[in-house]
Amino acid sequence: MDVIGIFNYGVGFVIMAGIYAIFALGLNIHWGFTGLFNIGIAGFFALGAYTAALLTTQPPDPAQFEDFRFGGNWSEIGYLDLGFDLWFFLGIAAAAVVCGVIALVIGYVTLRLRDDYLAIATLGIAETVRLFFLNEKWVANGSKGLYRIPEFLGHVVSPENYDYLYLAVVLAALGVVFLAAQRAVQSPWGRVLRGIREDETAAAASGKDVFRFKLQAFILGAVIMGIGGALFAHHIRFLSPLTFDPLLATFVIWAMLMVGGSGNNRGAVLGAFVVWGIWTGTQFLPGFFADPNLRFFMIGVLIVAAILLRPGGILGETRRIARGADRE
């Protein structure tokens, strides 16, 4: 492989790892700071991706007997009225809103109950979303999938250089999400979340409305995941329900957070790059070791190794020493 090939591979790698890092930051709000056990990331992933894709994708070609309806009409209006790829931003915003609303509904029902119910509900919603897009063909072409999802500013850059532009987009989005997450968890709001994670009853006895904060955290994490899903849709440019199998869309992200460091946003981002590096890197191994099935196994081994060797992750949670007030 020549140098440019390796470089381009690297760009593609950072785009995907960056998108995964956004998911890891979302999961970190859920699990790392609040202790919400979300094992249905794939559901928010799919909702975010499909929402953005449906809002921006060009009308289907009737000659090919495509029968999905919504996307075409909405995006046609969009491209006529707005132009200049504003629909890309609207798509991201809509993805965030849809995931937020779904999180509000799930959270409102389950967050008053014991922790396990949230896990069951999130797992269920992930499957429901996948089966919905699979069976309701009128929504997004069912198993044939949505394709020709447009590139953001695709007409500005030549196709062979497009990845550089999208790399900048993803890194900018990652930066914004990282700063927002970081500010949120370092504020008293984040302190309440950590209090809830440590001991819900004690947090309530400290005057905190545990349900309200858990709901807020669940929604914020889901919104972040929706943004990640939207960015993913415009990168891959083809979505089918098979894209969102629990392994790639849920458990790889869990592995990223566990390996990188739960409760530390830098750790979440680092974990995304490390695990995605291992995941994609293994395909270059010789012979038997490049077997795709072995990768699934390796991710499992990696999580176990991380839990045994570095339970806090590479960058674990750090002790927060306040320095605001004068100390004698």
Next chain:
Amino acid sequence: MANVPASGEAILQVRNLVKDFGGVRAVDHCSLEVGAGAITGLIGPNGAGKTTLFNLVSGALPPTAGRIVFDGRRIDGMGLHQTFGRGLVRTFQIPREMKRMTVLENLMLPPGGQLGERLWASWFLPWQIKRQERRIETAALEVLEFVRLAHLADEYAGNLSGGQKKLLELARTLMAEPKMVLLDEPAAGVNRTLLRDLSDSILAASVERGITFIIIEHDMQFVMRMCDPVIVMANGAVIAEGTPAQVQQNPEVLEAYLGGTVQGGAVNGGAVQGGAAVGAA
């Protein structure tokens, strides 16, 4: 000793409170009144319903029947964080500190009305939050000084000793600027030196800050020294009430401690002996 006289006005009124757990009636038509400013002791054999009463009053559990009036308002049916908002704060028999947060952070959590607890403010008003944080941190350091834990401010709360955790529980309630504090066995497992710190802190909080206390405690020396009046519970109801001396001589109280279930009698016989020792001293 430095008992604070009750001002006479009841800050807490419990009327005919009932709590059933399945077929077990843990609190059985319990009624009591607590005077504002007093340090009231709540004693009784194991299984008398003392902690359940705390759970009901603080809102950790909903009552089956009955009413609770605190500071002129009904609070039965409220949750823990709502009673907290009314100025009623509790501790737990087994300390519930936030282990992976520092001692200081544990204390910076309770104050109400923190701007930074709003998500949007955490993004858009960082400087206002920083100012408020400085105030809260200063207050927390003062409280830590007060309970003599200041040197452990930046330690993880999970690393404290059992007795220090009890002090942290007390400190947490003080951060809330409460009207009334329910202390569930503050002295259990606390060594003599720390115990003196703890009782000093409670007495000082009572005198200097005018906080009303109800204290569940099995250490009779502690109760007799700190509390007046003392309320005795058995089988889910109040069986006696009065000054420590009156309660100690009440035959029903002796009966409850010694003549109760075999298990209860064996454990609590020692407690009454402790009380008798104080009386003799």
